[in-house]
Amino acid sequence: MLCEDRLTGAEAGAAAPAGALFRDVTADDAALLRHATLAAMNWRTETFSDADLDRPDFAHYFTGYDPSRDGGLVAVDGEGPVGVAWVRFLPADDPGYGFVSEDVPELTMAVEPRGRGRGIGTALLTRLLAAGRSAGWPGVSLSVEDGNTGARILYERVGFRTVGRNGDSDTMLTRL
Numbered sequence: 006m007l008c009e010d011r012l013t014g015a016e017a018g019a020a021a022p023a024g025a026l027f028r029d030v031t032a033d034d035a036a037l038l039r040h041a042t043l044a045a046m047n048w049r050t051e052t053f054s055d056a057d058l059d060r061p062d063f064a065h066y067f068t069g070y071d072p073s074r075d076g077g078l079v080a081v082d083g084e085g086p087v088g089v090a091w092v093r094f095l096p097a098d099d100p101g102y103g104f105v106s107e108d109v110p111e112l113t114m115a116v117e118p119r120g121r122g123r124g125i126g127t128a129l130l131t132r133l134l135a136a137g138r139s140a141g142w143p144g145v146s147l148s149v150e151d152g153n154t155g156a157r158i159l160y161e162r163v164g165f166r167t168v169g170r171n172g173d174s175d176t177m178l179t180r181l
């Protein structure tokens with residue numbers, strides 16, 4: 006469980022790189038998570054449209070976010086949300102592309118183009134992993150497509166290692 010009060014206090018309001026501030030993802034952030042899911046899927050080109058997100062294998066990343074179980078952080082700058090990293094616990098009969106086990110939530114993240122390369126992704130991820138450790142998550146998994154070298158460098162830097170393969174993507178896991 007990742008409670009709001011666990012991420013407020015020392016974390017929320019803490020200055021992030023590029024002057025961004027952090028807040029928790031809430032159940033009201035479905036549109037933001039949808040937008041970020043599309044950005045993560047379209048990391049290379051505009052391959053997917055917003056309508057594609059209604060596919061169940063994509064929609065479960067941003068539909069039904071439960072703050073009492075899932076966890077996530079939004080970085081906000083003067084223009085609004087500039088990045089978000091969140092996890093969802095998905096069941097074995099409706100797994101994400103980076104599914105490892107039901108007790109290991111799966112990460113999705115994206116930073117707006119205006120904020121990239123300024124440490125916001127690193128800040129989001131390190132804080133989310135620290136919160137997950139406090140919440141007792143055994144680990145966090147993710148799926149990263151071949152060629153997404155920038156994301157992979159970030160993931161390896163914070164401790165993710167490749168543990169599997171799914172189509173043209175690696176499944177990565179960090180144990181907490």
Ligand SMILES: CC(C)(COP(=O)(O)OP(=O)(O)OC[C@H]1O[C@@H](n2cnc3c(N)ncnc32)[C@H](O)[C@@H]1OP(=O)(O)O)[C@@H](O)C(=O)NCCC(=O)NCCS
Pocket residue numbers: 044045046047048114115116117120121122123124125126127128148149150153154155156158159
């Ligand atoms: C991946 C992503 C979240 C990184 O966020 P960010 O705020 O730019 O990351 P940071 O500024 O903290 O950079 C962390 C490190 O990742 C690497 N990195 C990030 N983006 C990179 C890129 N486009 N090319 C090469 N390296 C990159 C760098 O090594 C960087 O460290 P450095 O600045 O010391 O060189 C962001 O680029 C993004 O939203 N990409 C599109 C969506 C996406 O790919 N999501 C993940 C899908 S699996």
